[in-house]
Amino acid sequence: MLSRRMTGRIVRIPGNDVSTDVIAPTFWVHRGRGEHDLATLRPHAFESLRPGLDEHMRPGDIVVAGRNFGAGSHREEAVRILQVWGVQAIIAESAARIYFRNAIAAGLPLIQVENALELFDDGDEAEIDIDAWTVVNRRTGARRTVQPYPPTILRILEAGGIAPLVRDRGLAAGDGTRAMPVRY
């Protein structure tokens, strides 16, 4: 499931400490009418920071953000809304702990790169290489080496996220046995 090499258009989210209240405002999260309905939230995601983002987003985009991206609440809608847009990866200077976990658990690569906001302008084309562990700005040629993921995180991403992993390992199955050795 994990694409080893990703290229995509950069969508820049400026600033640090962009909270999940900004990414996915409570009011619109709770307004959603059905379980699968992120459509209500969609036009309002990032609204106070970058209005009209919903019209701008295209499948395959790569979001670049500053420090402590996704600060605050644990709401997974703040990750899932990016997947609704078809975002294939996030590059952030750093990410809030739970946001990082949620992205990995959802099968969305989140790569931490120092000074990422300085590396890219909006609309640049980025290339992420999961084997070489590099991030490149194809317009400027600027290249950064990044910290490789530990095997655990790679395994979760390769499975496509936590839900397929739990399915494949039979962890939630009802046969009364603890089906698999419980290691990631």
Added chain:
Amino acid sequence: MSVTVAPPMTMAEKLMARAAGVDRVAPGELVDCALDGVMVFESFVDSNERLVEAGMPGGIQRLWDPDRVYAMLEHVQPPTSLRAAERAQRLRRLAERLGITHFHNTTSGICHQMMVDHGYVGPGQLVVGSDSHACIYGALNCAGTGIGELDVLYAVTSGELWFMVPEAIRLELTGEAPAWPVAKDVMLHLAGRFGEDFALYRSIEVGGAGVASLSMDARFTIADHGVEVGAKFALFEADETTYDFLRTRVAEEVLDGYRPVAPDAEAHYEQVIEVDLSTLPPQVAVPHEFDAVFPVGEVVGKRIDQAMIGSCANGRFEDIQIAARVLEGRRVDPRVRLLVSPASNDVYRQCIESGVATTLLDAGAQLLDPGCELCLGLRGYLAPGEVALTSTTRNYRGRLGSAEAEIYLANPATVAWSAVNGAISDPREALC
């Protein structure tokens, strides 16, 4: 033959090593840890839904341990929309189908307060919850931390979860706690001084002579706000105050079974921060960041429309009691709506039985039932341009209704005194 001496460890390292079943761990290492408990609420239906979407039409069929998955209806309780009602119904059915032992259907309260009220959390444990403020359990010497619904899915079916062993920051508290609820001020002060991500991925480990003067309620505030400065854990040692709290909630044999951890004297800290409780003035965070912090003196006079006391940060009995002391014999400014929401039914009862509730009502406060809604932006919406001063957890833009509203954070005494004056005021005028 040489004898290997274990290197000195922080509380987080000890808790992680124990849960991973190894002698030692080092910061940066990834470990699979056995869990002591998992807290879930309405959003647990999403964990199940994700598995259905992944191709298991029946959803979760079994839990790792139905005795150690704690489920409750609380984020939106009672339901305020049809959607919320349907989610509540689905959680009830899921809890019944999976045989969850500790399921709270009706008695309301904020999930984390429920967890500690009911004695589900103890020293030396590792407990996760599908809410960012699960770090509050650190006040009881429990490695508590927040996760999302997908990690919950793994946690409740396997009883384990991956963790990165964190670096630690030592918070050394000195001096005696003052007459106002200083715990909020400590965390706002740290955010203002070092930035709201200064503890990102770290374990904040609280110690020093000042800790003894902090009540359990105050410790919960500090641990709860760990996440607002990025922390994975915010840990206190277990002392007499801790055990006095636990003794009223769990049986003697449960109490005896706890295995609290203390840091080794030579444990490595990335940073040591000292805060003197006796000299720290009340702090206020201004819109829209938790780290935009000033001593109250620099923001006095700012007109407010709404004052709020509640949440897992500052909605416990002492928080409301101190507000009542400030409000005793006074009236809330008629231009201000003072909303008070006790953190749980236990706290609610304490407010009623002690007479605190009557004092609040006499002063013109509106007493809400317990729950997350006040802090979460599900009740007490702000219109564009309105200003709130609140003791709840966060002041992020758009959290309480309009993105054009302004949210200021302060301790509950500051909130109460400002409600009387109609503008941000220094609570020491009322208390000292």
